Amino acid sequence: MEFTAWIRQRLTQHPLKTPEQVSRETYTAQVMARVKGEVGQAASPLHAARSVRIAWPWPRLALAALTAAAVVIIVTNMRQETTLRLAQEVTRDAQFLAALGEPVTDSMAPRDLEAMAKELEEADRLMLAEAPPSDDQWLEQTLQLLEQFDEDASAGKTDDASSDEDLLKELQNDEQSDFASAA
Amino acid sequence: MDESDAAAIDAVLRGNVDRYADLVDKYQQQAIRLAFSLLGNEADAHDVSQEAFVSAYRSLGQFRGGAKFSTWLYRIVVNKCKDAYKRHARRPFVVAQVGEAVPESDDEGSLFVDVADPTTDPSDHLATRELSQQITAAIGTLPMKQRTAFMLHHVQGCSLEEAAVVMNCRVGTVKSHVFRATEHLRVQLTPRLEKEGR
Numbered sequence A: 001m002e003f004t005a006w007i008r009q010r011l012t013q014h015p016l017k018t019p020e021q022v023s024r025e026t027y028t029a030q031v032m033a034r035v036k037g038e039v040g041q042a043a044s045p046l047h048a049a050r051s052v053r054i055a056w057p058w059p060r061l062a063l064a065a066l067t068a069a070a071v072v073i074i075v076t077n078m079r080q081e082t083t084l085r086l087a088q089e090v091t092r093d094a095q096f097l098a099a100l101g102e103p104v105t106d107s108m109a110p111r112d113l114e115a116m117a118k119e120l121e122e123a124d125r126l127m128l129a130e131a132p133p134s135d136d137q138w139l140e141q142t143l144q145l146l147e148q149f150d151e152d153a154s155a156g157k158t159d160d161a162s163s164d165e166d167l168l169k170e171l172q173n174d175e176q177s178d179f180a181s182a183a
Numbered sequence B: 001m002d003e004s005d006a007a008a009i010d011a012v013l014r015g016n017v018d019r020y021a022d023l024v025d026k027y028q029q030q031a032i033r034l035a036f037s038l039l040g041n042e043a044d045a046h047d048v049s050q051e052a053f054v055s056a057y058r059s060l061g062q063f064r065g066g067a068k069f070s071t072w073l074y075r076i077v078v079n080k081c082k083d084a085y086k087r088h089a090r091r092p093f094v095v096a097q098v099g100e101a102v103p104e105s106d107d108e109g110s111l112f113v114d115v116a117d118p119t120t121d122p123s124d125h126l127a128t129r130e131l132s133q134q135i136t137a138a139i140g141t142l143p144m145k146q147r148t149a150f151m152l153h154h155v156q157g158c159s160l161e162e163a164a165v166v167m168n169c170r171v172g173t174v175k176s177h178v179f180r181a182t183e184h185l186r187v188q189l190t191p192r193l194e195k196e197g198r
Helices: A003-013 A024-041 A045-050 A057-100 A113-129 A135-148 A153-157 A160-182 B003-013 B017-039 B042-058 B069-090 B122-140 B144-155 B160-167 B171-195
Strands: none
Touching (some): A003 B122, A003 B144, A003 B171, A024 B017, A024 B042, B017 B144, B069 B160, B122 B171, B144 B160, B144 B171, B160 B171
16 A cells, blocks of 8 residues: 555544543633634724724834935935046047047146136136227227228218119219220 | 635624634634644644634634635644744753653643544554554654645645645645655654555
Protein backbone atom coordinates (compact mmCIF):
# COMPACT_ATOMS: atom_id res chain seq x y z
CA MET A 1 0.00 0.00 0.00
CA GLU A 2 1.23 3.43 -0.81
CA PHE A 3 2.43 5.44 2.14
CA THR A 4 0.01 8.34 1.54
CA ALA A 5 -2.95 5.98 1.51
CA TRP A 6 -1.61 4.23 4.62
CA ILE A 7 -1.17 7.41 6.66
CA ARG A 8 -4.57 8.67 5.52
CA GLN A 9 -6.18 5.38 6.53
CA ARG A 10 -4.44 5.54 9.89
CA LEU A 11 -5.61 9.06 10.49
CA THR A 12 -9.11 8.01 9.50
CA GLN A 13 -9.13 4.92 11.66
CA HIS A 14 -7.52 6.81 14.51
CA PRO A 15 -9.22 10.15 14.15
CA LEU A 16 -7.60 13.15 15.66
CA LYS A 17 -8.43 13.34 19.27
CA THR A 18 -10.91 16.01 20.10
CA PRO A 19 -10.34 17.69 23.43
CA GLU A 20 -12.96 16.57 25.86
CA GLN A 21 -12.42 19.09 28.61
CA VAL A 22 -15.76 20.72 27.98
CA SER A 23 -18.91 19.54 26.32
CA ARG A 24 -20.23 20.80 23.03
CA GLU A 25 -22.92 22.89 24.72
CA THR A 26 -20.50 24.41 27.20
CA TYR A 27 -18.12 25.34 24.44
CA THR A 28 -20.89 27.02 22.44
CA ALA A 29 -22.10 28.82 25.55
CA GLN A 30 -18.59 30.09 26.25
CA VAL A 31 -18.17 31.40 22.73
CA MET A 32 -21.60 33.03 22.74
CA ALA A 33 -20.87 34.71 26.07
CA ARG A 34 -17.77 36.26 24.54
CA VAL A 35 -19.68 37.22 21.41
CA LYS A 36 -22.43 38.89 23.43
CA GLY A 37 -19.73 40.68 25.39
CA GLU A 38 -18.52 42.03 22.07
CA VAL A 39 -22.05 43.12 21.23
CA GLY A 40 -22.28 44.98 24.53
CA GLN A 41 -18.97 46.75 23.94
CA ALA A 42 -19.31 47.60 20.27
CA ALA A 43 -21.72 47.55 17.43
CA SER A 44 -22.90 44.56 15.46
CA PRO A 45 -20.57 43.01 12.88
CA LEU A 46 -22.50 44.83 10.18
CA HIS A 47 -21.71 48.13 11.86
CA ALA A 48 -18.15 47.01 12.40
CA ALA A 49 -17.82 46.34 8.70
CA ARG A 50 -19.08 49.82 7.89
CA SER A 51 -17.00 51.58 10.53
CA VAL A 52 -14.15 53.69 9.33
CA ARG A 53 -10.74 53.06 10.74
CA ILE A 54 -9.52 56.28 12.30
CA ALA A 55 -5.82 56.87 12.00
CA TRP A 56 -3.79 58.67 14.65
CA PRO A 57 -3.39 62.39 13.84
CA TRP A 58 0.38 62.53 14.27
CA PRO A 59 1.29 60.25 11.37
CA ARG A 60 -0.84 62.44 9.12
CA LEU A 61 1.02 65.57 10.22
CA ALA A 62 4.36 63.84 9.87
CA LEU A 63 3.38 62.59 6.44
CA ALA A 64 2.28 66.08 5.34
CA ALA A 65 5.55 67.59 6.61
CA LEU A 66 7.58 64.93 4.84
CA THR A 67 5.67 65.51 1.61
CA ALA A 68 6.25 69.27 1.78
CA ALA A 69 9.96 68.76 2.49
CA ALA A 70 10.22 66.35 -0.42
CA VAL A 71 8.55 68.85 -2.78
CA VAL A 72 10.96 71.65 -1.69
CA ILE A 73 13.97 69.39 -2.17
CA ILE A 74 12.80 68.28 -5.61
CA VAL A 75 12.15 71.87 -6.79
CA THR A 76 15.55 73.06 -5.47
CA ASN A 77 17.32 70.19 -7.17
CA MET A 78 15.53 70.91 -10.45
CA ARG A 79 16.63 74.57 -10.38
CA GLN A 80 20.21 73.65 -9.54
CA GLU A 81 20.21 71.14 -12.34
CA THR A 82 18.98 73.77 -14.81
CA THR A 83 21.76 76.21 -13.79
CA LEU A 84 24.36 73.48 -14.00
CA ARG A 85 23.07 72.38 -17.37
CA LEU A 86 23.36 75.95 -18.74
CA ALA A 87 26.89 76.33 -17.37
CA GLN A 88 27.82 72.99 -18.92
CA GLU A 89 26.39 74.06 -22.27
CA VAL A 90 28.41 77.32 -22.21
CA THR A 91 31.57 75.44 -21.31
CA ARG A 92 30.91 72.88 -24.03
CA ASP A 93 30.35 75.62 -26.62
CA ALA A 94 33.55 77.36 -25.58
CA GLN A 95 35.46 74.09 -25.84
CA PHE A 96 33.95 73.48 -29.26
CA LEU A 97 34.97 76.95 -30.48
CA ALA A 98 38.43 76.47 -29.03
CA ALA A 99 38.72 73.18 -30.87
CA LEU A 100 37.77 74.96 -34.12
CA GLY A 101 40.37 77.65 -33.48
CA GLU A 102 37.79 80.37 -32.96
CA PRO A 103 38.39 82.87 -30.15
CA VAL A 104 36.19 82.47 -27.19
CA THR A 105 34.19 85.61 -26.60
CA ASP A 106 34.12 87.27 -23.26
CA SER A 107 30.47 86.43 -22.87
CA MET A 108 31.36 82.76 -22.80
CA ALA A 109 34.02 83.11 -20.16
CA PRO A 110 32.92 82.91 -16.59
CA ARG A 111 32.91 86.26 -14.87
CA ASP A 112 32.17 87.54 -11.48
CA LEU A 113 29.30 89.90 -10.78
CA GLU A 114 31.39 92.96 -9.85
CA ALA A 115 33.32 92.85 -13.11
CA MET A 116 30.08 92.50 -15.02
CA ALA A 117 28.59 95.52 -13.19
CA LYS A 118 31.63 97.65 -14.05
CA GLU A 119 31.44 96.61 -17.67
CA LEU A 120 27.78 97.52 -17.76
CA GLU A 121 28.49 100.99 -16.28
CA GLU A 122 31.20 101.63 -18.88
CA ALA A 123 28.92 100.49 -21.65
CA ASP A 124 26.24 102.89 -20.40
CA ARG A 125 28.67 105.79 -20.44
CA LEU A 126 29.75 104.94 -23.95
CA MET A 127 26.19 104.80 -25.14
CA LEU A 128 25.47 108.16 -23.58
CA ALA A 129 28.57 109.65 -25.27
CA GLU A 130 27.62 108.19 -28.64
CA ALA A 131 23.97 109.00 -28.29
CA PRO A 132 22.50 111.02 -31.25
CA PRO A 133 22.04 114.74 -30.55
CA SER A 134 18.70 116.25 -29.95
CA ASP A 135 16.49 117.42 -32.88
CA ASP A 136 17.60 121.10 -32.60
CA GLN A 137 21.23 120.13 -32.60
CA TRP A 138 20.67 117.88 -35.58
CA LEU A 139 18.90 120.67 -37.48
CA GLU A 140 21.73 123.10 -36.78
CA GLN A 141 24.33 120.57 -37.89
CA THR A 142 22.39 119.93 -41.11
CA LEU A 143 22.12 123.63 -41.92
CA GLN A 144 25.81 124.05 -41.32
CA LEU A 145 26.54 121.20 -43.69
CA LEU A 146 24.24 122.64 -46.35
CA GLU A 147 25.90 126.06 -46.04
CA GLN A 148 29.23 124.33 -46.52
CA PHE A 149 27.97 122.89 -49.82
CA ASP A 150 26.31 126.25 -50.89
CA GLU A 151 22.86 124.81 -51.12
CA ASP A 152 19.68 126.65 -50.38
CA ALA A 153 18.34 125.37 -47.16
CA SER A 154 14.85 126.63 -48.02
CA ALA A 155 14.68 124.42 -51.13
CA GLY A 156 13.81 121.44 -49.04
CA LYS A 157 10.85 123.21 -47.57
CA THR A 158 8.81 123.51 -50.90
CA ASP A 159 5.69 121.46 -51.37
CA ASP A 160 5.82 118.23 -53.38
CA ALA A 161 3.57 119.32 -56.36
CA SER A 162 5.51 122.50 -57.25
CA SER A 163 8.86 120.82 -56.78
CA ASP A 164 7.87 118.10 -59.27
CA GLU A 165 6.93 120.65 -61.93
CA ASP A 166 10.09 122.64 -61.31
CA LEU A 167 12.13 119.46 -61.47
CA LEU A 168 10.49 118.56 -64.77
CA LYS A 169 11.22 122.02 -66.25
CA GLU A 170 14.76 121.90 -65.01
CA LEU A 171 15.24 118.49 -66.59
CA GLN A 172 13.79 119.73 -69.91
CA ASN A 173 16.06 122.81 -69.79
CA ASP A 174 19.04 120.67 -68.97
CA GLU A 175 18.27 118.30 -71.87
CA GLN A 176 17.82 121.20 -74.33
CA SER A 177 21.05 122.82 -73.22
CA ASP A 178 22.87 119.53 -73.39
CA PHE A 179 21.44 118.87 -76.87
CA ALA A 180 22.44 122.37 -78.04
CA SER A 181 25.90 122.06 -76.66
CA ALA A 182 26.27 118.66 -78.26
CA ALA A 183 25.11 120.00 -81.63
CA MET B 1 -21.83 28.25 0.60
CA ASP B 2 -24.15 26.02 2.61
CA GLU B 3 -27.70 27.41 2.67
CA SER B 4 -28.07 27.00 6.41
CA ASP B 5 -24.78 28.82 6.94
CA ALA B 6 -25.91 31.65 4.66
CA ALA B 7 -29.23 31.92 6.52
CA ALA B 8 -27.50 32.00 9.90
CA ILE B 9 -25.00 34.65 8.75
CA ASP B 10 -27.78 36.75 7.28
CA ALA B 11 -29.77 36.52 10.52
CA VAL B 12 -26.74 37.53 12.60
CA LEU B 13 -26.06 40.48 10.34
CA ARG B 14 -29.68 41.55 10.79
CA GLY B 15 -29.16 41.63 14.55
CA ASN B 16 -30.15 38.14 15.65
CA VAL B 17 -26.92 37.37 17.50
CA ASP B 18 -28.21 34.08 18.92
CA ARG B 19 -28.18 32.52 15.46
CA TYR B 20 -24.38 32.62 15.61
CA ALA B 21 -24.62 29.71 18.04
CA ASP B 22 -25.70 27.53 15.11
CA LEU B 23 -22.41 28.20 13.36
CA VAL B 24 -20.40 27.67 16.54
CA ASP B 25 -22.15 24.39 17.23
CA LYS B 26 -21.67 23.18 13.67
CA TYR B 27 -18.00 24.01 13.24
CA GLN B 28 -16.53 23.83 16.73
CA GLN B 29 -15.19 20.28 16.34
CA GLN B 30 -13.33 21.09 13.14
CA ALA B 31 -11.96 24.33 14.57
CA ILE B 32 -10.75 22.70 17.79
CA ARG B 33 -9.28 19.74 15.92
CA LEU B 34 -7.40 21.96 13.49
CA ALA B 35 -6.01 24.14 16.27
CA PHE B 36 -5.15 21.06 18.31
CA SER B 37 -3.32 19.41 15.42
CA LEU B 38 -1.30 22.55 14.81
CA LEU B 39 -0.53 23.45 18.41
CA GLY B 40 -0.48 20.02 20.07
CA ASN B 41 -1.98 21.39 23.25
CA GLU B 42 -5.59 21.03 24.34
CA ALA B 43 -5.85 24.18 26.40
CA ASP B 44 -4.27 26.34 23.70
CA ALA B 45 -6.44 24.73 21.04
CA HIS B 46 -9.51 25.59 23.07
CA ASP B 47 -8.55 29.21 23.57
CA VAL B 48 -7.40 29.72 20.00
CA SER B 49 -10.51 28.20 18.46
CA GLN B 50 -12.77 30.31 20.69
CA GLU B 51 -10.81 33.43 19.76
CA ALA B 52 -11.24 32.47 16.11
CA PHE B 53 -15.01 32.24 16.51
CA VAL B 54 -15.14 35.64 18.20
CA SER B 55 -12.94 37.18 15.50
CA ALA B 56 -15.10 35.61 12.82
CA TYR B 57 -18.19 37.15 14.43
CA ARG B 58 -16.50 40.53 14.71
CA SER B 59 -15.71 40.64 11.00
CA LEU B 60 -18.73 38.72 9.77
CA GLY B 61 -19.84 41.80 7.81
CA GLN B 62 -16.74 41.48 5.65
CA PHE B 63 -17.36 37.81 4.88
CA ARG B 64 -17.98 37.22 1.21
CA GLY B 65 -20.57 34.63 0.44
CA GLY B 66 -18.52 33.23 -2.45
CA ALA B 67 -16.39 31.16 -0.09
CA LYS B 68 -17.38 28.53 2.41
CA PHE B 69 -17.77 29.69 5.99
CA SER B 70 -15.61 26.75 7.07
CA THR B 71 -12.77 27.84 4.76
CA TRP B 72 -12.94 31.36 6.15
CA LEU B 73 -13.04 30.06 9.71
CA TYR B 74 -10.06 27.75 9.09
CA ARG B 75 -8.10 30.69 7.83
CA ILE B 76 -8.79 32.61 11.02
CA VAL B 77 -7.90 29.54 13.11
CA VAL B 78 -4.61 29.06 11.25
CA ASN B 79 -3.70 32.72 11.75
CA LYS B 80 -4.55 32.53 15.45
CA CYS B 81 -2.45 29.37 15.71
CA LYS B 82 0.48 31.16 14.12
CA ASP B 83 0.21 33.91 16.72
CA ALA B 84 -0.04 31.37 19.51
CA TYR B 85 2.93 29.47 18.07
CA LYS B 86 5.01 32.66 18.14
CA ARG B 87 3.94 33.34 21.73
CA HIS B 88 5.02 29.82 22.66
CA ALA B 89 8.36 30.32 20.92
CA ARG B 90 8.98 33.36 23.12
CA ARG B 91 7.90 31.55 26.27
CA PRO B 92 10.99 30.57 28.31
CA PHE B 93 11.60 26.93 29.12
CA VAL B 94 11.02 25.91 32.73
CA VAL B 95 14.24 24.36 33.96
CA ALA B 96 14.15 22.30 37.15
CA GLN B 97 16.59 23.43 39.75
CA VAL B 98 18.72 21.04 41.73
CA GLY B 99 16.65 19.28 44.36
CA GLU B 100 13.36 19.93 42.59
CA ALA B 101 11.32 17.31 40.90
CA VAL B 102 11.64 17.31 37.13
CA PRO B 103 8.30 18.36 35.61
CA GLU B 104 6.56 15.52 33.88
CA SER B 105 6.37 15.62 30.15
CA ASP B 106 2.95 16.37 28.72
CA ASP B 107 2.97 13.61 26.14
CA GLU B 108 -0.61 12.68 26.84
CA GLY B 109 -1.79 16.22 26.25
CA SER B 110 0.06 16.60 22.97
CA LEU B 111 -1.15 13.25 21.65
CA PHE B 112 -3.64 14.43 19.10
CA VAL B 113 -4.03 11.12 17.29
CA ASP B 114 -6.66 9.23 19.22
CA VAL B 115 -5.53 5.93 20.68
CA ALA B 116 -9.03 4.60 20.92
CA ASP B 117 -9.79 2.51 17.88
CA PRO B 118 -13.10 0.64 18.02
CA THR B 119 -12.19 -1.52 15.03
CA THR B 120 -9.15 -3.10 16.64
CA ASP B 121 -8.88 -5.86 19.16
CA PRO B 122 -8.38 -4.67 22.76
CA SER B 123 -5.21 -6.75 22.87
CA ASP B 124 -3.78 -4.49 20.18
CA HIS B 125 -4.44 -1.42 22.26
CA LEU B 126 -0.79 -1.12 23.25
CA ALA B 127 0.38 -1.36 19.66
CA THR B 128 -2.22 1.15 18.58
CA ARG B 129 -1.16 3.51 21.31
CA GLU B 130 2.46 3.17 20.27
CA LEU B 131 1.57 3.86 16.65
CA SER B 132 -0.47 6.90 17.65
CA GLN B 133 2.47 8.23 19.61
CA GLN B 134 4.79 7.69 16.65
CA ILE B 135 2.44 9.41 14.20
CA THR B 136 1.90 12.26 16.64
CA ALA B 137 5.64 12.67 17.16
CA ALA B 138 6.32 12.54 13.41
CA ILE B 139 3.64 15.13 12.64
CA GLY B 140 4.93 17.23 15.51
CA THR B 141 8.36 17.46 13.88
CA LEU B 142 6.94 18.94 10.68
CA PRO B 143 7.52 22.63 10.04
CA MET B 144 4.43 24.74 10.71
CA LYS B 145 3.56 25.38 7.06
CA GLN B 146 3.97 21.74 6.03
CA ARG B 147 1.96 20.62 9.02
CA THR B 148 -0.81 23.09 8.23
CA ALA B 149 -1.00 22.05 4.58
CA PHE B 150 -0.90 18.35 5.45
CA MET B 151 -3.61 18.66 8.11
CA LEU B 152 -5.89 20.80 6.00
CA HIS B 153 -5.66 18.48 3.01
CA HIS B 154 -5.43 15.00 4.53
CA VAL B 155 -7.23 15.44 7.84
CA GLN B 156 -9.66 18.33 7.53
CA GLY B 157 -10.57 17.23 4.02
CA CYS B 158 -9.92 20.53 2.30
CA SER B 159 -9.15 20.53 -1.39
CA LEU B 160 -5.79 21.95 -2.44
CA GLU B 161 -7.56 25.09 -3.62
CA GLU B 162 -9.33 25.53 -0.28
CA ALA B 163 -6.10 24.92 1.58
CA ALA B 164 -4.45 27.59 -0.58
CA VAL B 165 -7.19 30.04 0.40
CA VAL B 166 -6.80 29.14 4.08
CA MET B 167 -3.02 29.49 3.96
CA ASN B 168 -3.17 32.57 1.72
CA CYS B 169 -0.75 31.15 -0.83
CA ARG B 170 -0.78 29.56 -4.27
CA VAL B 171 -2.04 26.05 -4.95
CA GLY B 172 1.42 25.04 -6.12
CA THR B 173 2.85 26.06 -2.79
CA VAL B 174 0.29 23.96 -0.94
CA LYS B 175 1.11 20.97 -3.17
CA SER B 176 4.78 21.44 -2.39
CA HIS B 177 4.12 21.62 1.36
CA VAL B 178 1.91 18.51 1.28
CA PHE B 179 4.47 16.57 -0.75
CA ARG B 180 7.36 17.53 1.54
CA ALA B 181 5.31 16.73 4.64
CA THR B 182 4.40 13.31 3.26
CA GLU B 183 8.04 12.57 2.43
CA HIS B 184 9.09 13.67 5.90
CA LEU B 185 6.52 11.40 7.51
CA ARG B 186 7.54 8.54 5.23
CA VAL B 187 11.12 8.80 6.47
CA GLN B 188 10.01 9.07 10.07
CA LEU B 189 7.57 6.17 9.94
CA THR B 190 9.40 3.79 7.61
CA PRO B 191 10.56 1.54 10.47
CA ARG B 192 6.95 1.17 11.51
CA LEU B 193 5.87 0.35 7.96
CA GLU B 194 8.60 -2.29 7.66
CA LYS B 195 7.47 -3.75 10.97
CA GLU B 196 3.96 -4.07 9.62
CA GLY B 197 5.42 -5.79 6.54
CA ARG B 198 4.38 -3.14 4.02
